[in-house]
Structures are given as C-alpha cells and as structure tokens.
Amino acid sequence: MTSFAKPHINLKHAKRNALGLTRHDYEGAMSTLCAGCGHDSVTACMAKAFFELSIEPHRAVKISGIGCSSKTTAYFLSESHGNNTVHGRMPSVATGAAAANAGLTYIGVSGDGDSLSIGMGQFAHAIRRNVNMLYMLENNGVYGLTKGQFSASADIGSKSKKGEVNLSPPIDPVTLALSLGATFVARAFSGDREQLVPLIKAGLKHNGFGLIDVISPCVSFNDHVGSTKSYAHTYKYYHPAVHADYVPMSEEIKTSYAAGEAVPVELHDGGSIVLRKLDEDYDPRDRGAAYAQIAERDAKGEIVTGLLYIDESREDMAAMNKLTSRPLNTFPYDELCPGSDALTALQKGFR
Amino acid sequence: MSTPMNTPGINDFVIKLANVNGTGSASANGLLMKSIFRMGVPVVGKNVFPSNIQGLPTWYEIRVTGAGYGARSGNVDMMVAMNANTYARDIAELRPGGVLIYDSTWPRQHVLSRTDVTVLGVPLAQMCNAAFKVARSRVLMKNMAYVGAVAALLSIDVEVIRTLVREMFAKKPKLVDLNMQALALGYDYAMEHFECPLPFKVERLDETKNKIMIDGNTAAGLGCVYAGATVGAWYPITPSTSLMDAFKKWCEKFRVDPKTGEHNYCIIQAEDELAAVGMVVGASWNGARAFTPTSGPGISLMSEFIGFAYYAEIPLVLFDVQRVGPSTGMPTRTQQGDVQMCAYASHGDTRHILLFPAHPGECFTMAADAFDLAERYQTPVFVLSDIDIGMNDWMVDELEWDDARQPDRGKVLNAEQIESLEQFHRYKDVDGDGIAYRTLPGTHPKGAYFTRGSGHNADGNYTENEAEYQEVLDRLVRKWRGAADHVPAPIVKKAKGGKARWGILAYGSSDCAVLEACDTLAAEGLHMDYMRIRGFPFSDEVSDFVMAHDHVFVVEQNRDAQLRGLLLLETQIPRAKLLPLLHYSGEPLTSHFVHEHIKDAARQEQSA
Ligand SMILES: Cc1ncc(C[n+]2csc(CCOP(=O)(O)OP(=O)(O)O)c2C)c(N)n1
Ligand code: SF4
Numbered sequence: 033m034t035s036f037a038k039p040h041i042n043l044k045h046a047k048r049n050a051l052g053l054t055r056h057d058y059e060g061a062m063s064t065l066c067a068g069c070g071h072d073s074v075t076a077c078m079a080k081a082f083f084e085l086s087i088e089p090h091r092a093v094k095i096s097g098i099g100c101s102s103k104t105t106a107y108f109l110s111e112s113h114g115n116n117t118v119h120g121r122m123p124s125v126a127t128g129a130a131a132a133n134a135g136l137t138y139i140g141v142s143g144d145g146d147s148l149s150i151g152m153g154q155f156a157h158a159i160r161r162n163v164n165m166l167y168m169l170e171n172n173g174v175y176g177l178t179k180g181q182f183s184a185s186a187d188i189g190s191k192s193k194k195g196e197v198n199l200s201p202p203i204d205p206v207t208l209a210l211s212l213g214a215t216f217v218a219r220a221f222s223g224d225r226e227q228l229v230p231l232i233k234a235g236l237k238h239n240g241f242g243l244i245d246v247i248s249p250c251v252s253f254n255d256h257v258g259s260t261k262s263y264a265h266t267y268k269y270y271h272p273a274v275h276a277d278y279v280p281m282s283e284e285i286k287t288s289y290a291a292g293e294a295v296p297v298e299l300h301d302g303g304s305i306v307l308r309k310l311d312e313d314y315d316p317r318d319r320g321a322a323y324a325q326i327a328e329r330d331a332k333g334e335i336v337t338g339l340l341y342i343d344e345s346r347e348d349m350a351a352m353n354k355l356t357s358r359p360l361n362t363f364p365y366d367e368l369c370p371g372s373d374a375l376t377a378l379q380k381g382f383r
Numbered sequence: 384m385s386t387p388m389n390t391p392g393i394n395d396f397v398i399k400l401a402n403v404n405g406t407g408s409a410s411a412n413g414l415l416m417k418s419i420f421r422m423g424v425p426v427v428g429k430n431v432f433p434s435n436i437q438g439l440p441t442w443y444e445i446r447v448t449g450a451g452y453g454a455r456s457g458n459v460d461m462m463v464a465m466n467a468n469t470y471a472r473d474i475a476e477l478r479p480g481g482v483l484i485y486d487s488t489w490p491r492q493h494v495l496s497r498t499d500v501t502v503l504g505v506p507l508a509q510m511c512n513a514a515f516k517v518a519r520s521r522v523l524m525k526n527m528a529y530v531g532a533v534a535a536l537l538s539i540d541v542e543v544i545r546t547l548v549r550e551m552f553a554k555k556p557k558l559v560d561l562n563m564q565a566l567a568l569g570y571d572y573a574m575e576h577f578e579c580p581l582p583f584k585v586e587r588l589d590e591t592k593n594k595i596m597i598d599g600n601t602a603a604g605l606g607c608v609y610a611g612a613t614v615g616a617w618y619p620i621t622p623s624t625s626l627m628d629a630f631k632k633w634c635e636k637f638r639v640d641p642k643t644g645e646h647n648y649c650i651i652q653a654e655d656e657l658a659a660v661g662m663v664v665g666a667s668w669n670g671a672r673a674f675t676p677t678s679g680p681g682i683s684l685m686s687e688f689i690g691f692a693y694y695a696e697i698p699l700v701l702f703d704v705q706r707v708g709p710s711t712g713m714p715t716r717t718q719q720g721d722v723q724m725c726a727y728a729s730h731g732d733t734r735h736i737l738l739f740p741a742h743p744g745e746c747f748t749m750a751a752d753a754f755d756l757a758e759r760y761q762t763p764v765f766v767l768s769d770i771d772i773g774m775n776d777w778m779v780d781e782l783e784w785d786d787a788r789q790p791d792r793g794k795v796l797n798a799e800q801i802e803s804l805e806q807f808h809r810y811k812d813v814d815g816d817g818i819a820y821r822t823l824p825g826t827h828p829k830g831a832y833f834t835r836g837s838g839h840n841a842d843g844n845y846t847e848n849e850a851e852y853q854e855v856l857d858r859l860v861r862k863w864r865g866a867a868d869h870v871p872a873p874i875v876k877k878a879k880g881g882k883a884r885w886g887i888l889a890y891g892s893s894d895c896a897v898l899e900a901c902d903t904l905a906a907e908g909l910h911m912d913y914m915r916i917r918g919f920p921f922s923d924e925v926s927d928f929v930m931a932h933d934h935v936f937v938v939e940q941n942r943d944a945q946l947r948g949l950l951l952l953e954t955q956i957p958r959a960k961l962l963p964l965l966h967y968s969g970e971p972l973t974s975h976f977v978h979e980h981i982k983d984a985a986r987q988e989q990s991a
C-alpha cells in the first residue's frame with residue numbers, strides 16, 4: 033500500500049480560518065484504508081478540528097504506532113511532521129518529543145491493539161506522566177491490519193467474523209485512564225462528527241494528557257451481526273452524556289445554555305471548555321462518580337460518550353519536571369556547556 | 384597457571400579487603416585508597432561486590448603502584464579478612480610471605496592454617512564494643528579501626544586520613560569524632576603490638592599531581608552535560624544507574640536557572656527500557672541531544688527501536704555499561720559481552736557505530752564524541768563501557784575541555800534553508816557522502832515529512848519497489864562505512880627496538896592490563912606491538928596492523944571472542960592470524976593473566 037498524493041485544490045470561496053488557510057490545507061495523503069473504515073471519519077474530524085482551531089500545520093506533530101489506525105497520521109496535516117513509530121510504542125516517542133520541545137501541539141494516534149495489548153504499559157505511563165498531548169485511540173475491537181484477531185477491547189460474547197466468541201473481559205480505555213489519574217477522558221464514535229470535532233478541539237487545548245477513545249468500526253473484520261463494535265451495534269447503544277465545546281479567549285461564553293446545564297472549565301490559554309450535560313446525573317468533574325457510572329453502564333452494554341472527565345488543575349509533565357518555557361531543543365550550546373573553568377573547579381572534588 | 388611471585392616493595396603491593404556487604408566497608412576502603420593517592424602514590428582500586436543489599440561477601444582491592452600501572456596485578460600481599468564466611472578462600476589467595484590481618488576478638492583456629500604468611504590479629508570488635516555504645520556504630524567503626532591498623536603497618540600518613548574523614552563527614556560533625564576515635568584505636572593497637580611499618584609500605588611520591596580519581600559513570604554523565612545533552616531517559620539497572628545519577632547531579636549544579644529554579648534538562652525515569660529508548664528517539668527526532676544509559680538486558684529490550692532509529696535515521700546515544708551475561712548473569716561483575724549484540728542490534732540488515740572507552744577519562748570524552756557522531760550520521764551510537772570502568776574509581780589525567788569545541792549537529796536544515804528549497808527530500812544523498820539532510824518538527828511547512836520504519840524511498844514515501852528500497856539501504860551502509868575514519872582512532876604502542884613479529888589487539892577496560900603485560904614481556908625479551916581499538920566500524924589501520932604481524936593476540940573479556948568475530952566479518956584478515964586471548968570470570972582482567980598466556984604461547988611456538 034503506497035500513500036498517494038492528493039490533488040490540492042483550494043476553492044475560491046472556500047471558508048478560511050484565522051490564518052487564512054482552508055480545510056484543504058489540513059489534509060494529507062490519500063487514505064489507503066478500506067472504504068467505510070471508521071478511521072477515515074476520525075481523520076476527517078482531526079483535519080477539521082485543526083482547521084477550526086487555526087493551528088499552523090507545521091507547528092503540530094503527529095505520532096503513531098502500528099496498525100490501520102496508526103497509518104492515518106499520513107492522511108491529515110501533510111505540512112506537519114509525522115512519526116509512524118513501532119507497534120505499541122507511540123507514547124514513549126511522544127513523551128520524548130514533548131520533553132524536547134513543549135512548544136508544539138502533539139497528537140498521538142493509536143489503535144486498541146496498539147494501546148491495550150502490546151502498548152498497554154506505555155499507554156498507562158504516558159497518562160501517569162500527564163504528557164501534554166491528545167491521544168486518539170481508534171477502537172474497533174480487532175487487530176485490523178493483521179486481519180481481524182480479537183483485541184483486548186473486545187467485549188465478552190462478541191463474535192468474530194469467523195464465528196469465534198470472545199470469552200475474556202475487555203479492557204476499557206476510559207475506566208483504565210480514569211483509574212490512572214488521566215486529566216481528560218472522552219469517548220466518542222466515528223459516526224458522530226458533531227460530537228467528535230469539538231471533543232478533539234477540547235482535547236488539543238487541554239493542558240496535559242487527553243484521551244479520546246473513539247469507537248471506530250472495522251468494516252472488513254468487525255462490522256457483522258454479533259459484533260459489539262459494529263456500526264449498527266454502536267448506533268443502537270450509543271449514549272452521549274456530556275457535550276464539550278472549546279471556546280477561545282476572544283469569544284464570550286454564550287449564555288444560551290439553560291442555567292445549571294453549561295459549565296465552563298477554564299484552560300491555561302485563557303479559553304475554556306464549555307461542558308453541557310445531556311445526562312443530568314452525570315458529573316464529569318467527579319472522578320469517582322464518573323468511574324462508577326461508566327463502569328455500571330458499560331456492564332449493561334450501554335456506550336456512554338462525550339467528555340466523561342476533565343481536570344485542568346493538575347500539572348503536566350513539563351511542569352512536574354520544572355522545564356523552562358523555552359523549548360530544550362532551542363538552547364544555544366554555550367548555555368548548555370559549563371566550560372573548562374567549571375570543569376577545573378569541579379575536579380577539586382576528585383582529589 | 385602459576386601465581387605471580389614478584390615480591391612486594393615500597394609503593395608496590397596489593398591490599399585486599401574481604402568484607403560483608405552492607406557493613407559500610409566500601410567507604411572506609413575508598414578512603415584508604417584515597418589517602419595513598421593523596422600521598423602522591425598512584426593506586427588502582429577494584430570493588431568486587433555482590434548483587435545484594437546486605438550480608439553477602441564483597442572484596443575491595445587496592446593496588447599501590449609507584450610505577451603507575453592501571454590494572455590489577457594478580458597478587459595479594461596484604462589481606463584484611465573481615466568476613467568469616469570467606470576466610471578459607473581469602474587466606475588461600477595470599478602470596479607466600481604476605482600479611483594477614485584479622486579480627487582476633489574471637490579465636491580463629493583456621494587462620495593459622497598457613498605457616499608461610501604473617502598473621503596479625505587485631506581485636507577490632509572488642510575494641511569497638513568497648514568504645515562505642517550504639518550497635519550500628521560498633522559495626523561501622525570496625526572499618527575505620529582496621530584502616531587505622533593498616534595505616535600504621537604501611538606507614539600511611541594519618542593526617543591525610545584525618546583530613547579525608549573531615550571532608551567526608553563535613554555535614555555530619557558527630558561522625559567525624561567517632562571515626563577519628565576508631566581510626567586511633569586501630570592505629571595505636573598496631574603501633575603497640577606490631578613492628579611498624581612492614582617491609583612493604585607507602586612512601587610519599589609526586590606522581591598524582593594532575594590526576595583525579597573518578598569512576599566512568601560519573602565521567603560519562605559529566606560528558607553528557609558538556610556535550611549539551613538535554614534529555615535523558617532510563618530505567619534503573621546495575622551498573623548503569625550511577626551514570627544517570629551523575630547526569631542529574633551535574634544538571635542540578637549547572638542547568639538550573641538560579642532565579643526561576645527552572646530546568647534546562649529533562650530526566651525521565653521510564654517504565655522500562657523499551658520506553659526509555661523510545662523517549663530518546665522522540666527527543667532526538669525533535670532536535671534535542673538525548674541519551675539513555677543501560678546494560679545488556681536493556682539493549683536486548685531496546686532492539687526494535689534501535690532498528691527503527693537506524694532505518695529512519697534518528698540520532699541515538701546509548702551507554703551500555705556491560706555486565707556479565709547471558710540473561711541476568713552476574714549483574715555486579717564485569718564483562719565485554721555485548722560487543723556483537725550492539726554492533727548489529729535489531730532485525731534486518733543493521734550496523735551501528737560503537738565506541739570503546741578504556742577508562743573514565745575516555746568515558747568523558749567519548750560521551751561528547753558520541754553525540755557528535757550520532758547527529759552527524761543520524762544513527763544509533765553505542766558507548767560500550769563496563770562495570771569495571773563504570774563503577775570503580777580510577778586514577779586518570781585531569782579532564783580537559785576545549786572551550787572552542789562546537790558540537791557537530793549534523794545536517795539539519797533551518798527555516799531559511801528549507802524555504803529556499805524547491806522540494807525537501809528527506810533521504811536523498813545530496814552531497815554524495817551517504818548522509819541526507821533532516822528537518823525538525825515545527826521549523827517550516829515545506830520541511831515536513833513522514834518518518835517511518837516501513838520501506839521508504841529517497842523522498843521518505845512508502846515504497847515496496849525493490850530499486851527504491853535498495854537505494855536507501857545501500858546508502859545506509861555507505862554512510863556507516865564513512866564513520867570508520869571519524870570514530871576515535873586506534874592507539875598504537877610500538878615495541879621498543881625494531882620490528883615486532885607479534886602484536887596484541889585489545890579494547891576497553893583490558894587496556895591497562897595489556898600495557899603492563901607488554902612491559903613485562905619486553906623485560907623478558909618478548910617484544911610486542913600493541914593496538915587499542917577505540918571504535919567500530921574499523922578503520923583500515925586495524926587491518927594494516929594485523930597484516931604487518933605474524934600473529935596478533937586479541938585480548939577480550941568474553942567467552943566468544945566477540946571482537947575477533949567482528950574483525951573476521953568486517954575485514955579481509957585471515958582467521959589464523961588472530962589468536963583469541965579470553966578472560967570471562969567476571970573479575971577485572973589482571974596483567975598477570977595476559978602476561979602468562981602470551982608467554983606460554985610464545986614458548987610453545989619456539990618449541991614447535
Ligand atoms: C512487534 C510487532 N508485533 C506484531 C506486529 C503486527 N501487527 C501490526 S498491526 C497489529 C495490530 C494492530 O491493531 P490495532 O492497533 O487495533 O490497529 P487497527 O489495525 O485495528 O486499527 C499487529 C499485531 C508488529 N507490527 N510489530
Ligand atoms: S482492515 Fe478494518 S481497520 Fe483496517 S482499514 Fe480495513 S476497515 Fe479499517
């Protein structure tokens with residue numbers, strides 16, 4: 033599978049963002065995924081979110097592991113660097129990259145196989161470190177690229193295309209992330225762009241590790257009757273609980289939401305994420321309660337979606353490490369090397 | 384093989400201290416060594432310790448060598464036997480005519496088993512129990528008491544020791560008094576009961592003037608700071624842990640903004656070595672100088688990423704402080720067992736750059752070299768030290784830094800350069816040296832490319848086309864070969880007086896033992912040329928050296944003659960020319976071992 037260049041045509045009257053760029057400027061190479069694959073919808077949402085946020089494409093960094101999902105970093109933002117690393121190890125590369133230059137926007141793309149089996153350790157530890165990045169986990173319940181084996185997110189009782197029934201309990205990235213102290217946890221569905229685009233924007237603006245677990249059906253290996261990750265199944269059991277919108281500093285928060293429903297969460301950049309409860313009983317600011325609700329409703333087969341938890345108060349990795357605001361990769365050498373006099377002086381301690 | 388028999392003399396003998404680990408002996412032994420060093424007399428110290436926190440046997444060997452040799456000799460002239468569990472073995476090791484010191488608080492019949500050594504009993508426990516109240520002090524102070532006794536016997540200047548004690552406990556003045564008291568207990572007892580000094584003893588010299596005592600990990604950590612490294616990621620493993628400890632210590636000293644308290648470095652303790660090297664990949668790809676220290680088991684885990692970095696052409700600096708393998712092996716014992724693994728780490732056709740420091744001084748310089756090479760060649764570079772270099776204090780020349788030195792950051796395009804390009808081709812050999820230009824994220828929209836470990840062409844695009852794939856792979860090996868003349872060059876020590884028929888090749892921590900063996904052999908009429916290899920890929924000089932001799936001994940600290948194997952794979956040298964001389968017990972190599980083996984081989988050849 034080769035990546036094909038897509039013709040770049042800017043329509044004359046195309047909508048432009050604050051940088052004067054159009055949606056096309058946020059696209060990438062032509063996708064080589066199967067027609068109808070959920071991952072392609074997620075890719076489109078990503079391009080749209082970056083466009084709407086007016087992020088300069090070359091100031092964004094895309095990092096991924098291995099899998100159909102991980103390939104998608106080639107299919108958006110062709111003007112930003114991408115790093116398609118090795119299977120399950122995207123988080124460590126993103127962590128190192130963020131340490132070297134905290135001034136860029138980092139987006140990690142992974143799959144359920146990449147994140148929950150081979151890469152579960154790195155996934156968990158990136159959450160603990162609160163690396164400032166948005167982590168897209170494109171979840172289809174199978175290993176698409178190796179042709180449909182169950183992944184660790186497959187539900188008990190879910191059937192494979194060949195009729196095999198999964199018997200092991202699933203690993204749910206959302207409750208896992210909550211238990212690990214994640215500061216932004218969302219679940220979405222590739223079939224609902226209205227929900228996903230604002231979530232991606234909020235996740236990109238969140239300071240710290242943002243997880244979006246996107247149910248993203250695999251049309252080739254897991255979209256049949258009996259699969260709990262099919263389009264049909266997801267549409268049926270899908271339940272948005274909290275809607276989230278990013279509102280930049282310049283815009284005033286609209287008061288059109290009924291009082292008590294809209295909760296603005298202030299962000300480091302001065303903007304805010306406005307939470308709108310669709311489900312009255314759900315509180316995305318209470319980790320324990322959120323965990324309990326999600327676990328309970330997961331067990332019933334309900335797919336709770338939206339921004340399920342947010343905490344803007346915790347320090348991210350850079351702050352915990354007291355990193356300077358200047359990116360480490362921009363320090364001139366003279367500022368880093370202590371020089372010969374210091375060397376002579378320190379060696380007095382070695383005599 | 385015989386034991387060495389040369390008699391000890393002034394400033395020429397070996398003290399071995401047998402202790403139980405976790406009893407505080409290491410600092411007392413270090414202090415003893417340092418006091419001799421401060422008297423201007425060169426010393427060699429080797430700490431042989433178990434992979435354990437408390438209760439197992441540990442040894443510390445101090446060689447006093449006015450001649451300034453750097454290796455273990457293989458002799459033991461004075462044994463301080465403080466571990467009842469290893470008495471038998473410790474006593475047996477003593478050279479005939481040597482001196483045994485033991486704690487005579489309890490009767491020890493078996494210490495009298497040898498009649499050819501002088502046995503000196505010092506009631507250490509008894510004296511310390513009487514003098515100190517706290518149980519822990521009673522244990523700890525025994526160490527300082529035997530240091531006192533040894534000082535009396537070897538005529539070590541007690542004032543020098545006292546100064547060291549004051550420096551060591553500068554922050555805990557209470558301990559100064561206790562230690563001084565213990566020191567005096569041992570010293571006075573020895574002066575009163577034995578004929579001091581012994582025939583072999585320390586006499587002041589002026590041979591340690593521009594020298595320091597430092598371990599390789601401390602020096603390597605310092606080298607990383609001087610190289611301008613800003614990101615370090617690691618997972619704890621003996622014997623590399625102290626390298627990151629050192630980097631942290633020096634960063635806290637030099638890299639914290641005094642006003643804001645902000646750091647211009649980032650140290651990340653990873654969840655495992657896979658993550659540690661992944662972080663280095665990410666940081667280096669993003670333009671920071673980044674490194675990871677580890678040991679053999681860590682390299683095994685890092686292999687997938689090493690291949691990724693090789694193929695995607697991302698600079699990586701890895702320190703492999705080698706320990707005994709295979710598997711967990713003997714984690715606190717030394718070996719050169721990772722040479723071949725590092726040379727070709729990861730699946731597929733991969734070849735890497737290796738550097739072989741021989742002592743802590745080179746850990747410092749080669750740390751800096753490693754970053755230059757990694758960025759210049761956009762590839763993994765391994766600094767292969769070992770536990771002997773990494774964790775023992777060595778006497779080396781004072782470290783020097785040339786303030787005019789600028790780092791070689793390699794071919795990285797800045798925004799203006801990218802702007803002026805028609806199109807950026809990530810993996811194109813523009814200059815014909817096999818090294819392509821790279822760009823850093825965030826620089827310029829036209830500089831963006833997709834880094835991948837999958838098959839790619841000169842543009843960085845995915846390919847399964849054979850010609851495009853091979854073009855990149857062939858360039859990679861050309862690029863690697865180009866490094867042969869840029870890794871630190873071999874160092875040759877020619878035999879005195881004409882052409883030597885035989886040569887020796889060695890690398891890393893074997894150097895000192897070989898240098899001394901060459902002197903001993905020469906004194907016996909066997910003249911050898913010696914080449915120390917310091918980097919891989921090998922330069923032509925290495926083959927030329929071998930071809931100029933009938934036979935060349937390849938001295939290594941592993942079972943499988945790993946460097947010899949590399950030489951046979953990578954050069955045209957005929958197999959029969961290279962004679963392996965292998966030492967892999969886990970203890971640092973002795974000059975005696977090298978000398979005896981080569982002497983035997985020479986004798987056999989002459990009689991054949
Ligand atoms: C070390 C290693 N082991 C196995 C593989 C094979 N492999 C490639 S993708 C993949 C699973 C991907 O699953 P997922 O992350 O869910 O991605 P999807 O294709 O479903 O989007 C596996 C096992 C590999 N590339 N590397
Ligand atoms: S195999 Fe499945 S996951 Fe992969 S591209 Fe096709 S539909 Fe998508």
Ligand SMILES: [Mg+2]
Pocket residue numbers: 099143144145170171172173174175176183
């Ligand atoms: Mg999957």
